[in-house]
Amino acid sequence: MMEEAELCFPQLLNTSCKKFTRPQSESMLIYILMSFISLFTVILNLLVIVSISHFRQLHTPTNLLLLSLAVSDLFVGLFVMPFQVLLTEPCWLLGDLLCCLFFFLGFIIVPSSEVNMVLISVDRYVAICDPLHYSTKITQKRVKICVLLCWVSCVFYSFMILYDNLKELGRYNSCYGECVINIFGAVHLVIAFILPISTIVILYLRVFVVAVSQARAMRSHITAVKLQSSVTVTVKKSELKAARTLGVVVAVFLMCYCPYYCVSLSRSDITMASSTNTFINFLLLLNSCLNPVIYAFFYPWFRKSVKLIVTLQILQPHSSQANIM
DSSP: OHHHHSSTTTTTTTTBBBBOOOOOHHHHHHHHHHHHHHHHHHHHHHHHHHHHHHOGGGGGGHHHHHHHHHHHHHHHHIIIIHHHHTTTSSSOEEEEEEEEHHHHHHHHHHHHHHHHHHHHHHHHHHHHHHHGGEEEHHHHHHHHHHHHHHHHOOOOOOHHTTTTHSSSTTTTTTSSSSOEEOOHHHHHHHIIIIHHHHHEEEEHHHHHEEEEHHHHHHHHTTOOHHHHHHHHHHHHHHHHHHHHHHHHHHHHHHHHHHHHHHHHHHOOOESSSHHHHHHHHHHHHHHHHHHHHTTTSSHHHHHHHHHHHHTGGSSSTTTGOOOOO
């Protein structure tokens, strides 16, 4: 009887997985933390989605990219995070189909967030480094096409990387009660991490260099002696602000994604067993909660739109044409 109590499926003595024990305090911490982060992720990204969708003044190419990013991060909070909580349980009881479906959705939603970040970095690169041609290069139509291609490519990528797992459900499970998939860790590392982060870092470094050089050029043209000191201070503050903002973007992305992909490089199996796995997956998903903070809270229009949403002023007639810029 003692052995049966330690099995995920006691009726399957020879094929059932054994339950691993986890301290109750650790389980409670995981549930509370993941539930809070999931709720916070959904609320923040919903505010971004409602703001950009409702107010016509925000219907710009850049904000369309922010909208797509918010949608992918919203799906992380709604679908990926709750399933991730279930993966921390001692046993997977929902069957092989839902196990594979969870990872299939995950490999669509999480990479789409990364691709949207790359598109945003490209948008900002053109806006800073080639401002005269920005309006002709970055149009609403082109941005919509890029967003569509982003989601289609992520669906295709998820199907390809999980093809063997989808073809034969549960083929990599060693016993009943497991949720295990097999992927090419090195390929996933290159496509889903090295290429996006390299693109983001290179573009943002270029943006920062150009922004600093423009600020210095503007400062060199100041000839009024009385204003020289005050302008110098202002320019220096703007340089520091630009450096800090770009540094936060790259640092947070690295902090959230590096642990997960370092583990992916060292092994190809992704399981639900260990506390280490739980932690690195939590960090990865946390990025979807931080994205609206990084990309939206830096904009004054977002704070104004949130105020109108919370106070229900968006329900008033013609509120979509409100001036919030």
